[in-house]
Amino acid sequence: MNLTLKVWRQKSANSPGRFQDHTARNVMPDMSFLEMLDVVNEELAERGEEPIAFDSDCREGICGACSLVINGIPHGGNAGTATCQLHMRHFHDGQTITIEPWRARAFPPVKDLVVDRSAFDRIIQSGGFVSVNTGGTPDANALPIPKVDQELAMDAAACIGCGACVAACKNASAMLFVAAKVQHLALLPQGKVEANRRVLSMVEAMDAEGFGACSVTGSCEAVCPKQISLDFISRMNRDYLKA
Amino acid sequence: MNVIQKLFRSSLGKKTIMAITGILLFGFVIVHMLGNLQIFLGADVINTYAAFLKSKPALLWVARIGLLVLVGLHIGSAVQLSRQNRAARPIPYGDAKHPGASYASRTMLMSGLIVLAFIIYHLLHFTVAVPGVNLLGASAQLPNGDFLQLKDATGHQDVFRMLVLGFSNVWVSGFYIVGMALLCMHLSHGISSLFQSLGIRQHFCGQCLDRLAMLLAAIIFIGNSSIPIAILLGYGR
Structure with a gap:
């Protein structure tokens, strides 16, 4: 499926940010949301454009590194899962998806979708x-x-x-x-x-x-x-x- | 850290103040509604009740000043917390959704401010009885347009006729009903969330508290709105 992504782009903490449209082509329903972004980033890099910066680490829902407010809901709205566990089967062909960073004064922006937590x-x-002092493991x-x-x-x-x-x-x-x-x-x-x-x-x-x-x-x-x-x-x- | 610092400095302390003043103000709303509902027992009953309250000026003023302090603390904390909350998100979301949050819970400041405007009008209307705000003008039934000059056969202030005349104006009654609807919305979130602020929610089931709050808020709305509605439909005229 093909999707339009409305992504928050911001060069650095001090520069103003804005939404920019990106196209995600040939997205498979079994991809995770972050894998979909990886594919978009590869395309951007090939064209010599700046990839979208976002946080991720374990990609299995246990580290707490990934974030993203997807269509207005942090982690995308599936109960009890993080963004890395969100799969593209929950979206449909031609959909426009808004992607924003966590927004809070205490979480200042770093770049694009990355904030300082x-x-x-x-x-x-x-x-x-x-x-x-923990010592040895107790019985x-x-x-x-x-x-x-x-x-x-x-x-x-x-x-x-x-x-x-x-x-x-x-x-x-x-x-x-x-x-x-x-x-x-x-x-x-x-x-x-x-x-x-x-x-x-x-x-x-x-x-x-x-x-x-x-x-x-x-x-x-x-x-x-x-x-x-x-x-x-x-x-x-x-x-x-x-x- | 001492108790005063804890209550007035930290966000948790301010929420505690909101909760405690909220309970007490809700208690007042209940008692006030029960007093008002005596209108359905006839003119004598409610006029005697009003005369009884007015016959204890010391008690009356202690209650009035107490209520003023409670309202002051409730609003003062609300304003401080709201400012902190606004400042906490300088850049708003482009696409803002509110998963799991009821409309009432997100609009507590607005519903509170409208209720405050209603309370000010209500005091000017029936307590201070400023003739200009009752929108009735001078008539044979109401010389000078002044509610306080209405007396019944025993010489007591005639609260019954004051209410009947006061609510005979559709706009005034309408504003009272709107005010009660907003109070109902405010209470439907406030009553359940105060359990959280006081740290006792975990002893109850959360959903039951939400339902209890809605039930109590609905009782307040129906009880209080029944008076202007009954009068508009012809009761007492």
């Missing part, structure tokens, strides 16, 4: 860790943890830090990311020790980065490739108020 790293640096049953807490902590730990929650939120709020990173540690005994200090400094870091506040619209949960629940935001709010 190091604001997330700085939030993690402010407290998203456990300060103990599996040395530290009993209730099944419910294990499962909840694993659900929160599924966050791959892609930033789709920020991209989808009308306020560009990072609450779902921060909540997941606070909760996957706070639910486990190793992380409980520093729980209060962690939630206070991570929320402070989040506000300082210039993310918006939560309006509880639920867009973040709807686009999250790991389907992280809004309940984690509620849990973080409780922990923050208690701390």
Whole structure:
């Protein structure tokens, strides 16, 4: 199939960006969205034009590097998948597809569809860790943890830090990311020790980065490739108020 | 970090203020609606109720100042949060969609501001009773166009006739019904999202909270709008 791509092109952080039309020819339905862009880029390179810059790494939905707002929805709108897991069979011949970067003050543009997500790293640096010497691996049953807490902590730990929650939120709020990173540690005994200090400094870091506040619209949960629940935001709010 | 700093500095704290003031204001809306619905029990009942409220000026003013503080905190936090939210996305999307987000949840500021305009009109209309805003003019039933001069047989202020006359104007009633519709929309998101802001949503099922909020908001809309609608259809005239 042949598609028209309306792609956001921006030379550098400081130059103005604009939409530019590109044509994707002979797209196979089994290609992933990123493979389709690779083909378009090959053509552009052959013609001596600047290829479209976009982030990607593992291409199997576990690293959190890929992004892209596709037709207005981060990761393209298929439940529980990242852009790299989106296949061209969800589009039809002749369709026009709009492709934009994550848009947030805290995610400044780098080039084309690539934005700088190091604001997330700085939030993690402010407290998203456990300060103990790990030593050797402990015995599996040395530290009993209730099944419910294990499962909840694993659900929160599924966050791959892609930033789709920020991209989808009308306020560009990072609450779902921060909540997941606070909760996957706070639910486990190793992380409980520093729980209060962690939630206070991570929320402070989040506000300082210039993310918006939560309006509880639920867009973040709807686009999250790991389907992280809004309940984690509620849990973080409780922990923050208690701390 | 102390509690005051936490509440007034951070985005989470401001959301907590929104939630707590929101609950209290919703409580007021419920009580106010129940008071108003006494109009359907006849003129005597509602006039006696109004006279009872007016007979306790100290209590009345404490409640009024309390409400003013709540509204002030609610709006103050909303304005600060909205500014932060606007600033967080300087370049808008070319193709903006809102997956999973209800219309009410995305327009809380706008519905809130329209409700605020309604509340100001409502206070001028029935509480301060500025003659110019009731759009009735002077008539035999309403000398000087002043609601406060209406008295019933016992000498109490005649709230019943004030409501009947006030809502006999279609434009005024229409604005009240629009105001209630916007309040209903505001509450349909506000009531469920305050559970999130207070950090207790995980103890309930999220969908049930959304439905509960819609039900309560609908009750407020039907209860309050029934008064102007009943009067327009001829009740009390």
